Amino acid sequence: MIRIIIKARYKFRCYPNALPKIKIALVFGCIRVVWNDSLAFCNEQFKTGRKKTAIVNYKNYL
Numbered sequence: 001m002i003r004i005i006i007k008a009r010y011k012f013r014c015y016p017n018a019l020p021k022i023k024i025a026l027v028f029g030c031i032r033v034v035w036n037d038s039l040a041f042c043n044e045q046f047k048t049g050r051k052k053t054a055i056v057n058y059k060n061y062l
Helices: 018-046 054-062
Strands: none
Touching: none
16 A cells, blocks of 8 residues: 655745735735624624524625
8 A cells, every 4th residue: 555645734934025015914904804794793693593604694794
């Protein structure tokens, strides 16, 4: 039998200039807004006793 070992993770560093730093900050800011809105929707669903909804419903909510 042949055994293949695959490395699952990589470690790297990135040193962006001023413009990429701004763009990265904007992207992560948008991601945080979407995450927080989805979490609030999920908590609202839980408090009202509804079932856990599919990801499609989160997309419709946003």
